[in-house]
Amino acid sequence: MADEYEQNHVHEVYQQIAGHFSATRFKAWPIVEQFLQAQSPGSVGLDVGCGNGKNLTVNKDVFIVASDRSENLARIAMQHQPHSTVVADILQLPHRDAFFDFAISIAVVHHMSTPERRVEAVAEILRTVKPGSGTEPGGKFLVYAWALEQKDSRRGWDKGDPQDIMVPWVRKSKSDQGQEQTFHRYYHLYEEGELERDIEQAGGQVLESGYEKDNWWAIATPKPKPKPAS
Known part of the structure; x- marks a missing residue:
C-alpha cells in the first residue's frame, strides 16, 4: 500500500529528523520569496508541507495557514506568529474549496x-x-x-537515471560518542515537463515554470469551471 510505504519512508523519517532538518532550513529560495512578496496585502494563503515554517516570514502583509504531516515540524513552525499551523495530510487538507488567495508547496509532492x-x-x-x-x-x-536533471549538483543525477529513489539523511547522535545515524527518505525525481503534465491532469493551468536549485517549479491556477448551460 502506497500510504503505508510513505508512512514508513517519509513521515516517520521526518518525525525523527525534524530538529536536525529544521536547523538546515532557514532561508526562502529566490523564486519562492519573489512569489510571496508579489501577493497583495491582506491576502490569505496556504503553505502545504511547510516544514519548519521558514517561508512564513517572507511577507508580513499576508496571512498564511501552514500545514505539515509531521507533528514535530509543525510544532517548530508554530513559532512563526501570527500565522496558523496545523497537522494535515496533503491528500486530505482540512480547508474549504476555493478559499485561499494563493498557495505554495515547496519540495513536498x-x-x-x-x-x-x-x-x-x-x-x-x-x-x-x-x-x-x-x-x-x-x-x-x-x-x-526535485529534478532528475541535476548533473551539475553534488548529487549528479541526470536523464536516464532511476526516478524513484531513496535519499539518505545523515545525523550525528548527541549521545553514543557522536555516532552517525542514517535515515532513508523516498523521493520521485521529476523529469523535465512532468510537473506541468501533473498540474494539467490535476485540473490546473500552468502560468509559468522553470528550474531553480535542482528543482522544477511551476506557478499554476485552477482552470475556470465551465458555466452551466442555461
Whole structure:
C-alpha cells in the first residue's frame, strides 16, 4: 500500500529528523520569496508541507495557514506568529474549496510514491485556491519538486537515471560518542515537463515554470469551471 510505504519512508523519517532538518532550513529560495512578496496585502494563503515554517516570514502583509504531516515540524513552525499551523495530510487538507488567495508547496509532492497520488496531491491544493471568474484572475499556486536533471549538483543525477529513489539523511547522535545515524527518505525525481503534465491532469493551468536549485517549479491556477448551460 502506497500510504503505508510513505508512512514508513517519509513521515516517520521526518518525525525523527525534524530538529536536525529544521536547523538546515532557514532561508526562502529566490523564486519562492519573489512569489510571496508579489501577493497583495491582506491576502490569505496556504503553505502545504511547510516544514519548519521558514517561508512564513517572507511577507508580513499576508496571512498564511501552514500545514505539515509531521507533528514535530509543525510544532517548530508554530513559532512563526501570527500565522496558523496545523497537522494535515496533503491528500486530505482540512480547508474549504476555493478559499485561499494563493498557495505554495515547496519540495513536498515528490514524496508521494505513485503517479496517481502525486496528481491527487496537486489537485487537492488546487481545490483550495480561488478559481478565476470572467475577467477576474484566479489565485496562484507555486509548487516545487526535485529534478532528475541535476548533473551539475553534488548529487549528479541526470536523464536516464532511476526516478524513484531513496535519499539518505545523515545525523550525528548527541549521545553514543557522536555516532552517525542514517535515515532513508523516498523521493520521485521529476523529469523535465512532468510537473506541468501533473498540474494539467490535476485540473490546473500552468502560468509559468522553470528550474531553480535542482528543482522544477511551476506557478499554476485552477482552470475556470465551465458555466452551466442555461
